[in-house]
Amino acid sequence: MIQDETRKGPWTEQEDILLNNFVHLFGDRRWDFIAKVSGLNRTGKSCRLRWVNYLHPGLKRGKMTPQEEKLVVELHAKWGNRYDKRWSRIARKLPGRTDNEIKNYWRTHMRKKAQERKRAAATMSSPSSSSSSNHSSSSNTTTMYSSPFPEGGEEQPSFYDTGGNHVAAAVATTGKTNDLMQVGDKGYSMDDIWKDIEGTIFEPVVSEGLTQEGCNFSGPPSLVSPDWDYCTNDTLWKLDDEEESKMFLPYDYGTAFLTG
DNA sequence: AAACATCACAACCGCGAACTT
DNA sequence: GAAGTTCGCGGTTGTGATGTT
Numbered sequence: 001m002i003q004d005e006t007r008k009g010p011w012t013e014q015e016d017i018l019l020n021n022f023v024h025l026f027g028d029r030r031w032d033f034i035a036k037v038s039g040l041n042r043t044g045k046s047c048r049l050r051w052v053n054y055l056h057p058g059l060k061r062g063k064m065t066p067q068e069e070k071l072v073v074e075l076h077a078k079w080g081n082r083y084d085k086r087w088s089r090i091a092r093k094l095p096g097r098t099d100n101e102i103k104n105y106w107r108t109h110m111r112k113k114a115q116e117r118k119r120a121a122a123t124m125s126s127p128s129s130s131s132s133s134n135h136s137s138s139s140n141t142t143t144m145y146s147s148p149f150p151e152g153g154e155e156q157p158s159f160y161d162t163g164g165n166h167v168a169a170a171v172a173t174t175g176k177t178n179d180l181m182q183v184g185d186k187g188y189s190m191d192d193i194w195k196d197i198e199g200t201i202f203e204p205v206v207s208e209g210l211t212q213e214g215c216n217f218s219g220p221p222s223l224v225s226p227d228w229d230y231c232t233n234d235t236l237w238k239l240d241d242e243e244e245s246k247m248f249l250p251y252d253y254g255t256a257f258l259t260g
Numbered sequence: 261a262a263a264c265a266t267c268a269c270a271a272c273c274g275c276g277a278a279c280t281t
Numbered sequence: 282g283a284a285g286t287t288c289g290c291g292g293t294t295g296t297g298a299t300g301t302t
Contacts, residue, residue, distance in 0.1 A: 029287095030287090049270090088289080103291070
C-alpha cells in the first residue's frame with residue numbers, strides 16, 4: 001500500500017523487464033490488470049504505450065529509410081486529410097514502425113521541410129528572383145502518388161495488434177479533418193502544411209523499393225530475451241493475418257490462467 | 261568552449277469508441 | 282439498452298542529444 005502514487009516519466013530497465021514479463025503472462029490486452037498485478041505503479045494506459053512503442057518485439061528502430069519516408073508521404077497524401085486514425089493506418093503499412101513514431105517523424109521532418117519551402121517561396125517571390133522559381137512546383141505535383149496498395153486492401157491489422165476484438169471498424173470519416181493545431185509559431189495547421197508540401201518533397205515515385213524484406217530489425221534496446229527471437233527477423237511481416245494473430249497471441253495461457 | 265537553436269524521441273493527456281456488466 | 286470501464290488514437294509536451302554560431 002502506501003505506494004498509491006502513480007509513477008510517471010521515463011521507464012527504467014527494471015520496469016521494462018517487469019512489464020515484458022507480465023505481458024507475456026497475460027497478453028497485451030488487459031492493461032489495467034497488468035498494471036495492477038505487476039506492481040508497476042503505472043497506469044494501464046502507460047503500460048500499453050510503453051509496450052506498443054518501445055517493448056514490442058519486432059519494433060524497428062532508427063531512422064526512417066527513404067523508402068519509408070516516401071511511403072509515409074504517399075499514404076498521408078492518401079489518408080491524411082480524410083480519415084481519423086490516419087497514423088495507425090499509415091503505421092500498418094510500415095512494418096515495425098508505430099503510429100507514434102510516424103507521427104513524430106512527420107511532425108518534425110515535414111514541418112521542417114514545409115518551413116524551408118515557405119522560406120524558399122518567400123525568397124523566390126521577391127521580384128529579383130528568377131527562373132529557378134519553379135522550385136517546388138506544386139504544379140508538377142498534380143501527379144498523384146500512385147499508392148502501392150489497392151484500394152480495397154488497406155485494412156490490415158496493426159503490427160502491434162495482437163488480435164483482440166478488433167471490430168472491423170468501418171472508417172468513420174466524421175470530423176477531425178481539420179486539426180487546427182498551432183505549428184510552431186506560424187499558426188497554420190498540420191493539414192495546411194501537408195497541403196503545402198504534398199508532392200513537393202519527394203519525387204512521385206512509387207515506393208517499389210519498400211519491401212518487407214528491406215526491414216532491418218534490431219531488437220528491443222534493453223531487453224534481450226529469447227521470447228522475442230521469433231520476431232527479430234523479417235519473417236514476421238510475411239505472415240498472413242491468421243498466422244500473425246497466432247503469433248502474437250501465444251499468451252492464451254494468460255486467459256487460461258484467469259479463467260482457470 | 262560556451263550559449264543557443266534545432267532535432268529526435270519518449271511519454272502524457274483528452275476524448276471517443278469499444279467492450280463489459 | 283444503459284451505465285461504467287477499458288482501450289486506442291491523435292495531439293501535445295518535455296527533455297536529452299546534436300549541431301551551429
